[in-house]
Amino acid sequence: MMVTFEELQSFLAEQFPQGARYGTLQELGDGWAEMKLEVAEEHLRPGGTVSGPAMMALADVALYAALLGKIGLVPLAVTSNLNINFLRKPVAHSPIRARASMLRVGKTSGVGEVYILSDGLEDPVAHATITYAIPAQR
Amino acid sequence: MMVTFEELQSFLAEQFPQGARYGTLQELGDGWAEMKLEVAEEHLRPGGTVSGPAMMALADVALYAALLGKIGLVPLAVTSNLNINFLRKPVAHSPIRARASMLRVGKTSGVGEVYILSDGLEDPVAHATITYAIPAQR
Amino acid sequence: MMVTFEELQSFLAEQFPQGARYGTLQELGDGWAEMKLEVAEEHLRPGGTVSGPAMMALADVALYAALLGKIGLVPLAVTSNLNINFLRKPVAHSPIRARASMLRVGKTSGVGEVYILSDGLEDPVAHATITYAIPAQR
Amino acid sequence: MMVTFEELQSFLAEQFPQGARYGTLQELGDGWAEMKLEVAEEHLRPGGTVSGPAMMALADVALYAALLGKIGLVPLAVTSNLNINFLRKPVAHSPIRARASMLRVGKTSGVGEVYILSDGLEDPVAHATITYAIPAQR
DSSP: OOSOHHHHHHHHHHHOTTGGGGOEEEEEETTEEEEEEOOOGGGEETTTEEOHHHHHHHHHHHHHHHHHHHHOOOTTOEEEEEEEEEOSOOOTTOOEEEEEEEEEEOSSEEEEEEEEEETTOSSOSEEEEEEEEOOSOO | OOSOHHHHHHHHHHHOTTGGGGOEEEEEETTEEEEEEOOOGGGEETTTEEOHHHHHHHHHHHHHHHHHHHHOOOTTOEEEEEEEEEOSOOOTTOOEEEEEEEEEEOSSEEEEEEEEEETTOSSOSEEEEEEEEOOSOO | OOSOHHHHHHHHHHHOTTGGGGOEEEEEETTEEEEEEOOOGGGEETTTEEOHHHHHHHHHHHHHHHHHHHHOOOTTOEEEEEEEEEOSOOOTTOOEEEEEEEEEEOSSEEEEEEEEEETTOSSOSEEEEEEEEOOSOO | OOSOHHHHHHHHHHHOTTGGGGOEEEEEETTEEEEEEOOOGGGEETTTEEOHHHHHHHHHHHHHHHHHHHHOOOTTOEEEEEEEEEOSOOOTTOOEEEEEEEEEEOSSEEEEEEEEEETTOSSOSEEEEEEEEOOSOO
16 A cells, blocks of 8 residues: 555645545555535435445545545545445434445556445445546646 | 416525526426526636536436426426536637527427527537436326 | 345256256355356357356356345246346356356346356456336235 | 538448448537437347347447547547436337437547437437547547
C-alpha cells in the first residue's frame, strides 16, 4: 500500500470538509476500503428510508479510498463512470456501510466494485461499479 | 400529463424537505422535466468543481420529476438502476441543469436519460440513464 | 433450486439452438452458475483477442442460467439492463468462463453480477451487472 | 472528419471479417454514425425476437464507427464500459438500426450514446452508453 489508514483519513477530511456527511473510513487494505455512514435526517427520504444519492455518495467515496490506498494521495482522480443497482430497502435509521474493492488499477484509470450494506441485514442493499480517471501528471 | 407544474413542485417540496439542495423544478413537459441546481459550498469538491454526488442527485430527482409528470404523484417509485458518465468539468460556481426525458414508461418500471449541463458550457458535463421501479399497488 | 443441471442444460440447448456458440453450462448452484466458452474464430477480433460482444453474450446467458436455477424454466425472462466493464485482455485462444451469481431475486426482476475469467489469468477480464425482467404470468 | 465513409467501410470489413454479421455502415457524420443489421436466424431468440447480444454487438460497432470517424483509423481502440437498457421488443424479422453519437472525445477515451431502432417502430428498442479507451501510442 502507498498510504496508511491515518494518512488517508486526514486526506479525506481535507477533501471533504463537510465532514462525516459522506461517511468515515473504517478499514483500509491492499486494494480495498470500508466506510460507514451514520444515517442522519439529511440522508433520508420520506418514510425513513436512506436516499439513493446518500448511497451513491458513500459508494463513490469508498472506492476513491480503495483506489488512493493503491496509487497514493492523488487529489485529481475523478469519477468517470458509476453504475449502481439498488437491491432492497435499508433498515430505517441503521448505519450503512460500503465495502469497496478494486478490480483493476491501470495507469490512466481504476475500476472497482462496491457492496452497500445496512446494519441488521445480511444481503447487500445496493451494488455499484465505478471507474476513476487518474490524471497523467502525478 | 397527469400532474401540473405546481402540483409536482409542491410534491417535490414535501418529498425533499431539505429544500433546494437537490435542485428546483424549472419546466415540465410530457415525459420530460428540467431542474436547476444553484451550486453551493456543500456541492463542491476542493478546487471549486461540482461534486459527482451533487450531479447524481440532481439527475435522479430530475428523472423522478419526468416520470411523475407521466404517471402521477406516486411517492413509492424508487430508483432501481442509475448509470452516469462524467464527461467534462462544470464551470466553477455556475448553476447546473438537468434535462430529463423518459425513454419508456411501463407498468412496473420507467427508464429515461438525463443530460447534465453547466451554465456557460454548450456540451453536457454528464449523461445518466436511470430506471425507476413503479410499485404495483397504486 | 427449482431445476436440475440436466433440466437447465436441455432448456438452454432449446433456447439457443446455435449450440455452444454462447457457451456451455459447467456448474449450477443455488443462485449461481458457471459457463464456459471455447473461443472460436467467430469470437475473435483482429490480433486474436476475444471480442467484447462474445464476452457480453456469455455474461448474459450465464446470469440467465443462474436466475432460472432460482425461479424455474421461465422462457420469457428478458434482459432489461446490462452494464459491463472490460478490465484486461483475455489470453489469446484460451477458453473464457463466466461466474454468475444473483444479488437479488424479486417477483418482477432479478439482478446479479458476473465475473468473466480467461483460462491462464487469475484476475477477471471483465465484470458485468445484469437485470432480468421476469414476466408476471408464470 | 478524419476519415471518409469508404475508408471506414473498408476498415470495418477488415476488422470484422465475419462480414455483415455485426451490421453494415449506413451513414457517417462528424461524431456520429448509423449502422444497420439485417436480422438473420443467428440473431434471434425463440419466438422470433432479436437477441440482446445482437443489439449489444451492433451498438458497440456503431459507436466504434462514430469514434473512428472523429479520431481516424485507430485499430487498438477498445470498449472499456458498455451500459445498455432494453426498452421494448423489436419487430420480428425487421432490420434494426443503431444511431451512435459521441458525447465526448478525449485523448485517452471517448464516450457516446446509441439508440437502437427497429424498422416499423418509432420509439427506440434499446439505448446504450459506451466508453472506448484510446491507446496512447497512435
